[in-house]
Amino acid sequence: MFTANFVSAQNAKSYAVQGVVLDQSGAPFTGVSVTVPGTTNGTTTGQKGDYRLLVPRGRDSLRFSFIGYKTVTLHARDAQLVRMQEEAASVDEVVVTGIFSRKAESYTGAATTITGEALKKISGMNVFQSLKSIDPSLNIMTNLTAGSNPNALPDMQLRGTSTFPTSGGAAGMDLKGNYIGNPNTPLFILDGFETTVQRIFDMDMNRIASVTILKDAAAKAIYGAKAANGVVVIETKPLLANETRITYEGKLTLEMPDLSSYDLCNALEKLQIEKAEGLYDNAKTPGDLVEYQQLYNSRLEWAKAGNSTYWLSKPLRTGVGHSHSVNVEMGENALRAAATFAYKNINGVMKDSGRETLSGDVKLEYRYKKIKFQNIMSVWNVNSKESPYGTFSQYATLNPYWSPYDSEGRLVQVLSETNSLNGLVGNPLYDATLSTRLHTNNLNYSNNFYVEVLPIDGLRAVARIGISGQRLEDEAFYPSNHSKFVTMTTPEEIVRKGSYTMIYGKQATLDGNFILQYSKDIAKKHSINAAFNMLLSENKFTESTFKAEGFPSDKMNNISYARQYAEGTTPQSYDVIRRQVQFMGNFSYTYDNRYVIEGTINYSGASSFGSNNRWGSFWSVGASWNLHNEKFLRNVRDLTSLRLRASYGRDGNSNFASNNSYALYNYLTSGQYNGFTGAILQNMENPNLKWQVKDQYNIGFDMMYKRISINANYYYNQTKNLVSNISIVPSTGFNTVDDNLGEVMNRGWEISLGYTPWQSKDGFLNISGAITTNKNEITKLSESMRAFNELQDKLAAEYNNTAPVRKYIEGMPLNAIWAVPSQGIDPMTGREVFINREGKRTYDWSEKDMVYCGQTDPKYRGTVGFNVEYKGFGLSAYGTYEGGCEYYNYTLVERVEDANIRVNVDRRVLQGRWTTPGQNALYTTKRPSYQLETGGSASAATRLTSRFVQKRDEFSISSLNFYYNFSESVARKMRLKRLQLKCSMDNVATFSSIRLERGTSYPFARTLYFTLLATF
Secondary structure, three states: OOOOOOEEOOOOOEEEEEEEEEOOOOOEOOOOEEEOOOOOOEEEOOOOOEEEEEEEOOOOEEEEEOOOEOOEEEEHHHOOEEEOOEOOOEOOOEEEOOOOEEEHHHOOOOEEEEEHHHHHHHOOOOHHHHHOOOOOOEEEOOOOOOOOOOOOOOOEEEOOOOOOOOOOOOOOOOOOOOOOOOOOOOEEEEOOEEEOHHHHHOOOHHHEEEEEEEOOHHHHHHHHHHOOOOEEEEEEOOOOOOOOEEEEEEEEEEEEEEOOOOOEOOHHHHHHHHHHOOOOOOOOOHHHHHHHHHHHHHHHHHHHOOOOOOHHHOOEOOEEEEEEEEEEEEEEOOEEEEEEEEEEEEEOOEOOOEEEEEEEEEEEEEEEOOEEEEEEEEEEEEEEEOOOOOOHHHHHHOOOOOOOEOOOOOEOOEOOOOHHHHOOOEOHHHHOOOOOEEEEEEEEEEEEEEEEEOOOOOEEEEEEEEEEEEEEEEEEEEOOOOHHHOOOOOHHHHOOOOEEEEEEEEEEEEEEEEEEEEEEEEOOOEEEEEEEEEEEEEEEEEEEEEEEEOOOOOOOOOHHHOOEEOOOOOOEEEEEEEEEEEEEEEEEEEEOOOEEEEEEEEEEEEOOOOOOOOEEEEEEEEEEEEHHHOHHHHOOOOEEEEEEEEEEEEEEEOOOOHHHHOOEEEEEEEEEEOOEEEEEEEEOOOOOOOOEEEEEEEEEEEEEEOOEEEEEEEEEEEEEOOEEEEEOOHHHOOOEEEEEOEEEEEEEEEEEEEEEEEEEOOEEEEEEEEEEEOEEEEEEEOOHHHHHHHHHHHHHHOOOOOOOOOOOOOOOOOOEEEEEOEEEEOOOOOOEEEEOOOOOEEOOOOHHHOEEEEEOOOOEEEEEEEEEEEOOEEEEEEEEEEEEEEEEOHHHHHHHHOOOOOOOOEOOHHHHEOOOOOOOOOEOOOOOEEEOOOOOEEEOOOOOEHHHEEEEEEEEEEEEEEEEEOOHHHHHHOOOOEEEEEEEEEEEEEEEOOOOOOOOOOOEEEEEEEEEEEEO
């Protein structure tokens, strides 16, 4: 059996080869694809890893491939015993779409596939941390506010922003559950079923076999109504073991705060600024002046003694966490099973914050002749805690000459020494000692059942049904002695001290689909692939919010002790039902393994749109040319693949709340009419709300030559019928209504390269890099947006507004920055000089002079990295970069130019602000007076100016990894099949062209972790 047999066929034009394929552990490998390169001849290995294949005369090599493993090409005489190794890079042989799998050579879509092992070599924390370092077309955005908060889910988009911001929920409600994703977020498919970002975020990475990103219309059209933002398909590891196998992974994690973006004053510097600004001279009475001078002297004396409170360190720690994963595989022939139990405990850098995940997954598979039954059941529970120490931004404002302790070392409740100068400032460290509770519990379950039948050769029928559910409980309790109530001093306010917010949510999802897939080779040169899918789905969720106040004691921390509902509130509830039905057909024809044409049509109905537009049609056509199989290239040595692709099509986006398109009534319980309860409209109906659709063009190129791989795509996407909330006249009884507002274009390039300069039996060196560009432009807007832009101009004109506003103008990007052009600070007067719309210099700022000053979305993004292994030792490093964008540096506005001198400030206040005539300065202290409508005047804040629009170029070292794989002989001596030790670091360093405070609500962190992986 282990000898290749050269047996003459009936026509003596072929010979038979047979052998056995083993996996990395030495077990028989079932389901491996065995093909003859350059022909359509192929087979798959049986239950014992065995195969037999007819090879045409003149062909002497065989190719062995399986998703998640390195493709092996051997001479026929060396193919009697083949060992497959897990892949360390992208998989290029097979594309998994979640509905069907297809060879890359016969696929016309643009897709990137990454193995689970490759993901873990970059980062072992979660899928998104790895993906951001692999494919830059999937932009997993850095959250400058939430930083490294373990409970913050990432925002992401594929190939640019294509949707206006929309609330997606009920007015006035902050939905805690991840029921409706961001309209720009891709669709996530896990083992054939739609899932959420939160599910993937908390998923045990050891279960993942591959991740495939579907990018263009030819790839995504099979999902039709939900595919406009791209599709990310995740497949868990298949059941392969014919013997009992146990794999354990343990991880120790250290979260270390990164405060490198902060540069605050120490106590002496802060007092120097306060003295120069005349803080202690601005007294109303002689008595106040004496008090202020005494206060200054006491603070100065304390600071000169070497004292200075570094408040940023007070709520922080090195978070020590750990995670464990145990996978048990067993079975033989027809019946196989695998169970995974995982526990992850992440302790964030803010004290007492963290995320704890406990999950269990059981996969069963039974084969009977040509029928396969499979069931995947998963249960996972997430407990998340926010820090009782408050938000990190609080600590950035506390003066360094304040001490959190009194003379006896006890925490004080109020920090400021006098009310007349600083007012009442609470001590957030004191708050942390109270019974503050900020907890969320999220219990989830899913069960997916599959039946697969192979009735005839080439035909595959699959029926799948899945149910999933979620139960959410969120509590936020602040006791009455918390510093957030320190300013409530009147008798009416005192009884309202203490607050409790309780949120209950639940979700239930039912999905079912039926798939027919047919593949047939005809007369050697013709191949057809066809697929049909019918999908039915229902997603129901509800969330209720209760807000109460008035808790006499911090010991009374149950909502039943509340005095009343929070002022101006009543219990709120939000309910949504979303249903969808979909029919999809896909057909592909291949001629002589050289020319491929493919078409998909999808007809979908969804409840998210107006009653006149419930149904939508989506489609795609694609073609590819396998040049490497042409006669003039077939004999080119080391040319494995050379392929051209093109596609065009349309898909949709239904990621919106279905309630918003039709009239909903709410009972009016505040009173009755003749003994009857009334009802009022909750939102304005729009029966003509259309599907948001995206027309897409894609041209692609793939090449594998020697040890170099190149993939390139050019895309042009036009999003039409953009859905968003628009402001309407109040006389309708509503403030907003959902409507179709315009069109947006995204176009750009994607290029990825891989190079293996060295590979031998002892190891390898892989170098990779990728870059993607994107140009975003609003190409059409409805008249409804004119009123919206006018409201934004009014907002910008408010005397105390310093934050950028959103305006949407044809020909401009969605995420544009609008500000008045500036020529800087006049050295003689200290006032800012603006350029008005007539091109003239002026000291007067006007919202009518605002112009486009840049965009926040990068024009290009990319990744670089390498992975080297030698005799078991491995080292890898990956980085990301982006540029060609602008950023409105709000740190300079809020912490330097408009800095509140009564609290701590950025150190740049010491040198950068104008003080005397003739001084060249970057920042001013001279701002015009603004007349208030209520009478009197106020100093206007720094207005929106191009002076603070800065070019942003950034490079981050996202991960470093060092690992060692013990040899099989050493592992066997320890009665193991595999043993690996690993040390890694994520978020190593960030280098930026601008200086701004990062992680304002929750700081960023570097993550160091140590991993042990063992297979028994």
